[in-house]
Amino acid sequence: MRKPGDHASGKNNGNGGVKLRKGLWSPEEDDKLINYMLTNGQGCWSDVARNAGLQRCGKSCRLRWINYLRPDLKRGAFSPQEEELIIHLHSLLGNRWSQIAARLPGRTDNEIKNFWNSTIKKRLKSSSSTSSPNASDSSLSTEPIDHQAMGAGFMAMQDQGIMGMYVNNSSSSWTSLSSSSSSSMRSMALLTHHQDIMYPLSNMLNHGTPMDMPTCASTGYLDASSCMSMEPLDGMVNVDGLVSESYGMLGDHNFNGLLQGELSVPSLESISIEENGQISEDVVFDRSTNSNNNDHFDHNSHIINSHIIERINSSAPVNNCINTSKKVEAVDGAGTKWEVGEDLRLVEWDVEDLMRDVSSFPFIDHQLE
DNA sequence: AATGTGGGCAACCGCCAACCG
DNA sequence: ACGGTTGGCGGTTGCCCACAT
Numbered sequence: 001m002r003k004p005g006d007h008a009s010g011k012n013n014g015n016g017g018v019k020l021r022k023g024l025w026s027p028e029e030d031d032k033l034i035n036y037m038l039t040n041g042q043g044c045w046s047d048v049a050r051n052a053g054l055q056r057c058g059k060s061c062r063l064r065w066i067n068y069l070r071p072d073l074k075r076g077a078f079s080p081q082e083e084e085l086i087i088h089l090h091s092l093l094g095n096r097w098s099q100i101a102a103r104l105p106g107r108t109d110n111e112i113k114n115f116w117n118s119t120i121k122k123r124l125k126s127s128s129s130t131s132s133p134n135a136s137d138s139s140l141s142t143e144p145i146d147h148q149a150m151g152a153g154f155m156a157m158q159d160q161g162i163m164g165m166y167v168n169n170s171s172s173s174w175t176s177l178s179s180s181s182s183s184s185m186r187s188m189a190l191l192t193h194h195q196d197i198m199y200p201l202s203n204m205l206n207h208g209t210p211m212d213m214p215t216c217a218s219t220g221y222l223d224a225s226s227c228m229s230m231e232p233l234d235g236m237v238n239v240d241g242l243v244s245e246s247y248g249m250l251g252d253h254n255f256n257g258l259l260q261g262e263l264s265v266p267s268l269e270s271i272s273i274e275e276n277g278q279i280s281e282d283v284v285f286d287r288s289t290n291s292n293n294n295d296h297f298d299h300n301s302h303i304i305n306s307h308i309i310e311r312i313n314s315s316a317p318v319n320n321c322i323n324t325s326k327k328v329e330a331v332d333g334a335g336t337k338w339e340v341g342e343d344l345r346l347v348e349w350d351v352e353d354l355m356r357d358v359s360s361f362p363f364i365d366h367q368l369e
Numbered sequence: 370a371a372t373g374t375g376g377g378c379a380a381c382c383g384c385c386a387a388c389c390g
Numbered sequence: 391a392c393g394g395t396t397g398g399c400g401g402t403t404g405c406c407c408a409c410a411t
Contacts (some may be wrong), residue, residue: 024379024405045397062397063380113400114378122376269395 021055026303027055034069035062074106078115086112087120094360 004111021029036052042065045058055060078086082104088101097116104112 020383046395058396059398060380066398067379095400109378109399117401118377 010095019055020057020060022060023066029056030064030069033065033134037065037069038071061112067110073108078107082107083120086116090116150247 025033032052033048034046035130040048040051041204042048045062047058049061052061052176056064085104086100089103093099097114098114101107101109101112203266
Protein backbone atom coordinates (compact mmCIF):
# COMPACT_ATOMS: atom_id res chain seq x y z
CA MET A 1 0.00 0.00 0.00
CA ARG A 2 1.30 3.38 -0.79
CA LYS A 3 0.79 6.61 0.97
CA PRO A 4 -1.67 9.06 -0.51
CA GLY A 5 1.05 11.59 -0.82
CA ASP A 6 3.29 9.27 -2.69
CA HIS A 7 3.43 10.96 -6.03
CA ALA A 8 6.29 8.72 -6.76
CA SER A 9 5.86 8.11 -10.41
CA GLY A 10 8.19 10.35 -12.23
CA LYS A 11 7.51 8.57 -15.42
CA ASN A 12 5.98 10.30 -18.32
CA ASN A 13 3.63 7.59 -19.28
CA GLY A 14 2.09 9.26 -22.22
CA ASN A 15 -0.40 11.31 -20.36
CA GLY A 16 0.62 14.62 -21.77
CA GLY A 17 3.74 14.73 -19.71
CA VAL A 18 1.73 14.99 -16.53
CA LYS A 19 3.29 13.12 -13.70
CA LEU A 20 0.81 10.59 -12.52
CA ARG A 21 -0.01 9.93 -8.96
CA LYS A 22 0.59 6.57 -7.41
CA GLY A 23 -0.20 5.11 -4.08
CA LEU A 24 -3.32 5.33 -2.06
CA TRP A 25 -6.31 7.10 -3.46
CA SER A 26 -7.51 10.17 -1.66
CA PRO A 27 -11.20 10.70 -0.95
CA GLU A 28 -11.21 13.51 -3.50
CA GLU A 29 -9.88 11.21 -6.17
CA ASP A 30 -12.44 8.64 -5.27
CA ASP A 31 -15.18 11.22 -5.58
CA LYS A 32 -13.97 12.28 -8.97
CA LEU A 33 -13.84 8.78 -10.25
CA ILE A 34 -17.20 7.84 -8.80
CA ASN A 35 -18.86 10.91 -10.20
CA TYR A 36 -17.37 10.37 -13.57
CA MET A 37 -18.25 6.73 -13.74
CA LEU A 38 -21.80 7.26 -12.57
CA THR A 39 -22.28 10.05 -15.03
CA ASN A 40 -20.51 8.73 -18.07
CA GLY A 41 -20.15 5.07 -17.49
CA GLN A 42 -17.16 3.05 -18.32
CA GLY A 43 -15.27 3.88 -21.44
CA CYS A 44 -11.65 3.85 -22.35
CA TRP A 45 -9.89 3.92 -19.04
CA SER A 46 -7.26 6.35 -20.13
CA ASP A 47 -10.07 8.66 -21.16
CA VAL A 48 -11.72 8.13 -17.82
CA ALA A 49 -8.58 9.16 -16.05
CA ARG A 50 -8.14 12.18 -18.25
CA ASN A 51 -11.72 13.37 -18.36
CA ALA A 52 -12.32 12.83 -14.68
CA GLY A 53 -9.44 15.11 -13.91
CA LEU A 54 -7.43 12.43 -12.26
CA GLN A 55 -3.71 12.37 -12.43
CA ARG A 56 -3.78 8.66 -12.54
CA CYS A 57 -3.18 6.20 -15.29
CA GLY A 58 -6.19 4.46 -16.72
CA LYS A 59 -5.06 1.23 -15.33
CA SER A 60 -5.02 2.62 -11.84
CA CYS A 61 -8.51 4.04 -12.30
CA ARG A 62 -9.78 0.75 -13.55
CA LEU A 63 -8.30 -1.06 -10.59
CA ARG A 64 -9.65 1.42 -8.12
CA TRP A 65 -13.11 1.24 -9.60
CA ILE A 66 -13.25 -2.49 -9.93
CA ASN A 67 -11.71 -3.32 -6.59
CA TYR A 68 -13.06 -0.60 -4.40
CA LEU A 69 -15.49 1.93 -5.76
CA ARG A 70 -17.86 -0.17 -7.77
CA PRO A 71 -21.30 0.26 -6.24
CA ASP A 72 -22.18 -3.40 -6.37
CA LEU A 73 -19.26 -4.46 -4.27
CA LYS A 74 -19.97 -6.42 -1.18
CA ARG A 75 -17.67 -5.35 1.58
CA GLY A 76 -16.90 -7.17 4.73
CA ALA A 77 -15.84 -10.59 5.77
CA PHE A 78 -16.45 -13.61 3.68
CA SER A 79 -19.29 -15.75 4.84
CA PRO A 80 -18.70 -19.45 5.46
CA GLN A 81 -20.71 -20.15 2.34
CA GLU A 82 -18.49 -17.88 0.35
CA GLU A 83 -15.45 -19.58 1.79
CA GLU A 84 -16.85 -22.89 0.84
CA LEU A 85 -17.55 -21.75 -2.65
CA ILE A 86 -14.14 -20.20 -3.04
CA ILE A 87 -12.49 -23.43 -2.04
CA HIS A 88 -14.68 -25.36 -4.34
CA LEU A 89 -14.04 -23.06 -7.21
CA HIS A 90 -10.36 -22.96 -6.49
CA SER A 91 -10.27 -26.72 -6.57
CA LEU A 92 -11.69 -26.51 -10.04
CA LEU A 93 -10.07 -23.42 -11.40
CA GLY A 94 -6.87 -22.98 -9.50
CA ASN A 95 -5.63 -19.44 -9.23
CA ARG A 96 -7.99 -18.07 -11.81
CA TRP A 97 -9.18 -15.45 -9.43
CA SER A 98 -11.13 -13.52 -11.95
CA GLN A 99 -13.15 -16.55 -12.85
CA ILE A 100 -13.71 -17.36 -9.23
CA ALA A 101 -14.73 -13.79 -8.58
CA ALA A 102 -17.15 -13.91 -11.47
CA ARG A 103 -19.07 -16.48 -9.52
CA LEU A 104 -19.12 -14.57 -6.28
CA PRO A 105 -21.23 -11.50 -6.77
CA GLY A 106 -19.85 -8.43 -5.15
CA ARG A 107 -16.43 -9.89 -4.65
CA THR A 108 -13.37 -8.98 -6.62
CA ASP A 109 -10.60 -11.15 -7.83
CA ASN A 110 -8.17 -9.16 -5.76
CA GLU A 111 -10.24 -9.62 -2.66
CA ILE A 112 -10.56 -13.32 -3.20
CA LYS A 113 -6.91 -13.66 -3.99
CA ASN A 114 -5.97 -11.85 -0.82
CA PHE A 115 -8.41 -13.88 1.17
CA TRP A 116 -7.05 -17.07 -0.21
CA ASN A 117 -3.43 -16.18 0.28
CA SER A 118 -3.86 -14.79 3.74
CA THR A 119 -6.55 -16.88 5.30
CA ILE A 120 -7.33 -20.07 3.52
CA LYS A 121 -3.83 -20.96 2.52
CA LYS A 122 -2.65 -20.35 6.00
CA ARG A 123 -5.27 -22.59 7.43
CA LEU A 124 -4.38 -25.30 5.03
CA LYS A 125 -0.74 -25.03 5.85
CA SER A 126 -1.34 -25.00 9.56
CA SER A 127 -3.50 -28.05 9.22
CA SER A 128 -0.82 -29.76 7.23
CA SER A 129 1.74 -29.04 9.91
CA THR A 130 -0.34 -30.96 12.40
CA SER A 131 -0.89 -33.89 10.15
CA SER A 132 0.47 -37.31 10.77
CA PRO A 133 3.57 -38.06 8.74
CA ASN A 134 2.40 -41.65 8.34
CA ALA A 135 -0.97 -40.71 7.11
CA SER A 136 -0.51 -42.23 3.75
CA ASP A 137 1.35 -45.39 4.46
CA SER A 138 -0.03 -48.80 4.16
CA SER A 139 -1.25 -48.96 7.71
CA LEU A 140 -4.07 -46.80 6.62
CA SER A 141 -5.88 -49.74 5.26
CA THR A 142 -7.35 -50.24 8.67
CA GLU A 143 -7.41 -46.69 9.79
CA PRO A 144 -9.49 -43.68 9.02
CA ILE A 145 -8.32 -41.26 6.46
CA ASP A 146 -6.16 -38.59 7.90
CA HIS A 147 -8.01 -35.50 6.94
CA GLN A 148 -5.17 -33.26 7.88
CA ALA A 149 -2.75 -35.21 5.78
CA MET A 150 -5.18 -35.18 2.98
CA GLY A 151 -5.42 -31.50 3.32
CA ALA A 152 -1.70 -31.24 3.14
CA GLY A 153 -1.65 -33.49 0.18
CA PHE A 154 -4.20 -31.47 -1.63
CA MET A 155 -2.43 -28.34 -0.70
CA ALA A 156 0.74 -29.66 -2.21
CA MET A 157 -1.14 -30.80 -5.22
CA GLN A 158 -2.69 -27.45 -5.61
CA ASP A 159 0.68 -25.85 -5.36
CA GLN A 160 1.82 -28.12 -8.09
CA GLY A 161 -1.25 -27.62 -10.14
CA ILE A 162 -2.71 -30.95 -9.33
CA MET A 163 -5.88 -30.23 -7.58
CA GLY A 164 -7.10 -33.46 -6.26
CA MET A 165 -7.71 -37.04 -6.94
CA TYR A 166 -10.50 -39.35 -6.30
CA VAL A 167 -10.33 -43.07 -6.32
CA ASN A 168 -13.48 -44.95 -6.63
CA ASN A 169 -14.19 -48.56 -6.44
CA SER A 170 -17.60 -49.04 -7.84
CA SER A 171 -17.28 -46.52 -10.58
CA SER A 172 -13.58 -47.09 -10.85
CA SER A 173 -12.36 -43.63 -11.22
CA TRP A 174 -9.55 -41.51 -10.04
CA THR A 175 -9.62 -37.94 -10.80
CA SER A 176 -7.16 -35.26 -10.33
CA LEU A 177 -8.06 -31.76 -11.18
CA SER A 178 -5.40 -29.30 -11.95
CA SER A 179 -5.05 -25.64 -12.14
CA SER A 180 -3.65 -24.01 -15.14
CA SER A 181 -2.23 -20.64 -15.71
CA SER A 182 -2.75 -20.96 -19.37
CA SER A 183 -5.76 -19.86 -21.23
CA SER A 184 -6.69 -23.39 -21.93
CA MET A 185 -9.62 -24.53 -19.93
CA ARG A 186 -9.25 -28.08 -20.97
CA SER A 187 -8.90 -30.80 -18.48
CA MET A 188 -8.04 -34.39 -18.84
CA ALA A 189 -9.17 -37.55 -17.30
CA LEU A 190 -8.11 -41.08 -17.09
CA LEU A 191 -10.03 -43.53 -15.09
CA THR A 192 -8.91 -46.47 -13.09
CA HIS A 193 -10.50 -49.17 -11.14
CA HIS A 194 -9.31 -49.62 -7.64
CA GLN A 195 -10.29 -48.88 -4.18
CA ASP A 196 -12.83 -46.48 -3.11
CA ILE A 197 -11.26 -43.51 -1.52
CA MET A 198 -10.28 -40.03 -2.19
CA TYR A 199 -6.57 -39.89 -1.84
CA PRO A 200 -3.91 -37.30 -2.45
CA LEU A 201 -2.16 -38.13 -5.62
CA SER A 202 1.12 -36.89 -4.30
CA ASN A 203 0.91 -39.17 -1.33
CA MET A 204 0.05 -42.07 -3.47
CA LEU A 205 2.91 -41.46 -5.76
CA ASN A 206 5.40 -40.89 -3.03
CA HIS A 207 4.37 -43.38 -0.46
CA GLY A 208 2.35 -46.16 -1.79
CA THR A 209 0.36 -47.90 -4.34
CA PRO A 210 -3.33 -47.80 -4.92
CA MET A 211 -3.47 -51.04 -3.04
CA ASP A 212 -2.26 -49.25 0.02
CA MET A 213 -5.08 -46.89 0.04
CA PRO A 214 -7.62 -47.01 2.76
CA THR A 215 -10.82 -48.54 1.69
CA CYS A 216 -14.28 -47.24 1.97
CA ALA A 217 -17.36 -49.13 1.12
CA SER A 218 -18.44 -49.03 -2.45
CA THR A 219 -21.48 -46.95 -2.45
CA GLY A 220 -21.00 -44.70 -5.35
CA TYR A 221 -18.44 -42.10 -5.98
CA LEU A 222 -17.16 -41.79 -2.51
CA ASP A 223 -18.16 -43.46 0.62
CA ALA A 224 -19.22 -40.48 2.56
CA SER A 225 -19.97 -42.26 5.78
CA SER A 226 -16.53 -43.76 5.95
CA CYS A 227 -14.79 -40.59 5.17
CA MET A 228 -17.00 -38.53 7.38
CA SER A 229 -16.59 -40.75 10.37
CA MET A 230 -13.34 -39.03 11.13
CA GLU A 231 -12.93 -36.66 13.93
CA PRO A 232 -14.53 -33.32 13.31
CA LEU A 233 -12.51 -30.79 11.51
CA ASP A 234 -11.50 -27.75 13.36
CA GLY A 235 -12.20 -25.34 10.59
CA MET A 236 -14.27 -24.66 7.60
CA VAL A 237 -11.45 -24.57 5.22
CA ASN A 238 -8.88 -27.13 4.81
CA VAL A 239 -9.10 -29.13 1.72
CA ASP A 240 -10.34 -32.19 3.42
CA GLY A 241 -12.66 -29.88 5.20
CA LEU A 242 -13.93 -29.00 1.83
CA VAL A 243 -15.29 -32.44 1.56
CA SER A 244 -16.47 -32.72 5.07
CA GLU A 245 -18.03 -29.37 5.30
CA SER A 246 -19.69 -29.77 2.03
CA TYR A 247 -21.06 -32.98 3.20
CA GLY A 248 -22.34 -31.46 6.34
CA MET A 249 -23.83 -28.56 4.59
CA LEU A 250 -25.34 -30.23 1.63
CA GLY A 251 -26.22 -33.58 2.96
CA ASP A 252 -25.38 -36.93 1.60
CA HIS A 253 -27.06 -36.55 -1.71
CA ASN A 254 -25.45 -33.33 -2.54
CA PHE A 255 -22.23 -34.48 -1.10
CA ASN A 256 -21.93 -37.11 -3.72
CA GLY A 257 -22.80 -34.67 -6.37
CA LEU A 258 -20.34 -32.21 -5.06
CA LEU A 259 -17.56 -34.69 -5.03
CA GLN A 260 -18.28 -35.80 -8.46
CA GLY A 261 -18.12 -32.27 -9.50
CA GLU A 262 -15.00 -31.18 -7.84
CA LEU A 263 -12.85 -34.08 -6.92
CA SER A 264 -13.94 -36.64 -9.34
CA VAL A 265 -15.03 -36.15 -12.84
CA PRO A 266 -18.25 -34.36 -13.39
CA SER A 267 -21.13 -36.42 -14.38
CA LEU A 268 -20.74 -35.87 -18.02
CA GLU A 269 -17.54 -37.80 -18.39
CA SER A 270 -18.27 -40.33 -15.72
CA ILE A 271 -21.47 -41.18 -17.39
CA SER A 272 -19.97 -41.27 -20.79
CA ILE A 273 -17.31 -43.63 -19.70
CA GLU A 274 -19.60 -45.89 -17.85
CA GLU A 275 -21.98 -45.92 -20.70
CA ASN A 276 -19.19 -47.13 -22.86
CA GLY A 277 -18.83 -50.04 -20.54
CA GLN A 278 -15.08 -49.72 -20.30
CA ILE A 279 -14.65 -48.60 -16.81
CA SER A 280 -12.24 -51.03 -15.34
CA GLU A 281 -8.62 -50.18 -14.84
CA ASP A 282 -8.96 -46.65 -15.89
CA VAL A 283 -7.11 -43.78 -14.39
CA VAL A 284 -8.36 -40.27 -14.18
CA PHE A 285 -5.95 -37.49 -14.48
CA ASP A 286 -6.20 -33.91 -15.03
CA ARG A 287 -3.23 -31.83 -15.73
CA SER A 288 -2.40 -28.34 -16.43
CA THR A 289 -0.92 -27.06 -19.57
CA ASN A 290 1.48 -25.21 -17.36
CA SER A 291 4.86 -26.61 -18.13
CA ASN A 292 6.05 -26.49 -14.56
CA ASN A 293 3.09 -28.42 -13.45
CA ASN A 294 3.64 -30.88 -16.19
CA ASP A 295 7.25 -31.30 -15.26
CA HIS A 296 6.37 -31.95 -11.71
CA PHE A 297 3.66 -34.30 -12.67
CA ASP A 298 5.87 -36.27 -14.96
CA HIS A 299 8.80 -36.29 -12.62
CA ASN A 300 6.89 -37.53 -9.67
CA SER A 301 4.64 -40.02 -11.17
CA HIS A 302 5.77 -41.38 -14.47
CA ILE A 303 2.29 -42.55 -14.49
CA ILE A 304 1.42 -41.98 -18.00
CA ASN A 305 3.25 -43.15 -20.97
CA SER A 306 4.39 -40.95 -23.74
CA HIS A 307 1.29 -41.53 -25.68
CA ILE A 308 -0.78 -40.15 -22.93
CA ILE A 309 1.48 -37.24 -22.35
CA GLU A 310 1.30 -36.39 -25.95
CA ARG A 311 -2.40 -36.69 -25.86
CA ILE A 312 -2.71 -34.56 -22.81
CA ASN A 313 -0.59 -31.87 -24.26
CA SER A 314 -2.46 -31.91 -27.45
CA SER A 315 -5.19 -29.51 -28.28
CA ALA A 316 -7.76 -32.12 -28.95
CA PRO A 317 -11.36 -31.08 -28.72
CA VAL A 318 -12.98 -31.13 -25.37
CA ASN A 319 -15.19 -33.92 -24.24
CA ASN A 320 -13.15 -36.34 -26.19
CA CYS A 321 -12.66 -39.85 -25.10
CA ILE A 322 -9.97 -42.15 -26.34
CA ASN A 323 -8.99 -45.64 -25.50
CA THR A 324 -5.32 -46.42 -25.60
CA SER A 325 -5.65 -50.06 -24.67
CA LYS A 326 -2.25 -49.80 -23.08
CA LYS A 327 -1.13 -50.83 -19.69
CA VAL A 328 -0.07 -47.99 -17.54
CA GLU A 329 2.43 -48.10 -14.78
CA ALA A 330 3.26 -45.66 -12.10
CA VAL A 331 6.56 -45.33 -10.36
CA ASP A 332 6.63 -44.04 -6.88
CA GLY A 333 9.34 -41.99 -5.30
CA ALA A 334 11.39 -45.06 -4.47
CA GLY A 335 11.30 -46.21 -8.02
CA THR A 336 8.83 -48.92 -7.32
CA LYS A 337 6.58 -49.62 -10.18
CA TRP A 338 3.00 -50.36 -9.70
CA GLU A 339 0.35 -51.05 -12.17
CA VAL A 340 -2.27 -48.47 -12.49
CA GLY A 341 -4.38 -50.08 -15.02
CA GLU A 342 -5.07 -51.23 -18.44
CA ASP A 343 -7.36 -50.11 -21.13
CA LEU A 344 -6.34 -46.64 -20.39
CA ARG A 345 -8.79 -44.11 -21.51
CA LEU A 346 -8.61 -40.42 -21.61
CA VAL A 347 -11.37 -37.99 -21.22
CA GLU A 348 -11.23 -34.30 -21.60
CA TRP A 349 -13.74 -31.85 -20.47
CA ASP A 350 -14.21 -28.20 -20.48
CA VAL A 351 -13.92 -26.54 -17.13
CA GLU A 352 -16.88 -24.45 -18.03
CA ASP A 353 -18.80 -27.67 -18.02
CA LEU A 354 -17.46 -28.31 -14.60
CA MET A 355 -18.68 -24.99 -13.50
CA ARG A 356 -22.23 -25.90 -14.29
CA ASP A 357 -21.97 -28.21 -11.39
CA VAL A 358 -21.28 -25.31 -9.13
CA SER A 359 -24.67 -23.93 -9.85
CA SER A 360 -26.11 -26.74 -7.79
CA PHE A 361 -24.79 -25.15 -4.65
CA PRO A 362 -27.87 -24.40 -2.65
CA PHE A 363 -26.51 -21.25 -1.15
CA ILE A 364 -25.83 -19.62 -4.44
CA ASP A 365 -28.66 -17.26 -4.84
CA HIS A 366 -27.57 -15.69 -8.01
CA GLN A 367 -27.28 -16.59 -11.59
CA LEU A 368 -23.97 -17.90 -12.62
CA GLU A 369 -22.48 -16.19 -15.50
C1' DA B 370 4.43 2.76 27.47
C1' DA B 371 7.53 1.35 24.03
C1' DT B 372 8.89 -1.83 20.77
C1' DG B 373 8.59 -5.84 17.79
C1' DT B 374 6.02 -8.80 14.79
C1' DG B 375 2.84 -10.68 11.73
C1' DG B 376 -1.56 -10.38 9.17
C1' DG B 377 -4.61 -7.99 6.11
C1' DC B 378 -5.24 -5.70 2.14
C1' DA B 379 -4.90 -1.86 -1.30
C1' DA B 380 -2.20 -0.93 -4.94
C1' DC B 381 1.48 -1.69 -8.16
C1' DC B 382 4.10 -4.49 -11.50
C1' DG B 383 4.82 -7.19 -15.35
C1' DC B 384 3.08 -10.13 -18.64
C1' DC B 385 -0.12 -11.36 -22.14
C1' DA B 386 -3.86 -11.18 -25.43
C1' DA B 387 -7.07 -8.57 -28.03
C1' DC B 388 -7.84 -4.78 -30.67
C1' DC B 389 -6.94 -1.19 -33.96
C1' DG B 390 -4.85 1.65 -37.39
C1' DA C 391 1.81 -8.40 -41.29
C1' DC C 392 3.21 -5.28 -37.90
C1' DG C 393 3.60 -2.21 -34.11
C1' DG C 394 1.33 0.48 -30.61
C1' DT C 395 -2.35 0.76 -27.23
C1' DT C 396 -5.46 -0.93 -24.00
C1' DG C 397 -7.57 -4.01 -20.85
C1' DG C 398 -7.27 -7.97 -18.01
C1' DC C 399 -5.02 -10.97 -15.01
C1' DG C 400 -2.02 -13.10 -11.45
C1' DG C 401 1.87 -12.22 -8.55
C1' DT C 402 4.07 -9.23 -5.47
C1' DT C 403 4.93 -5.33 -2.58
C1' DG C 404 4.73 -2.58 1.32
C1' DC C 405 2.02 0.16 4.62
C1' DC C 406 -1.21 0.10 8.43
C1' DC C 407 -2.80 -1.84 12.42
C1' DA C 408 -3.73 -5.09 15.96
C1' DC C 409 -1.62 -7.88 19.06
C1' DA C 410 2.23 -9.78 21.72
C1' DT C 411 6.26 -9.07 24.46
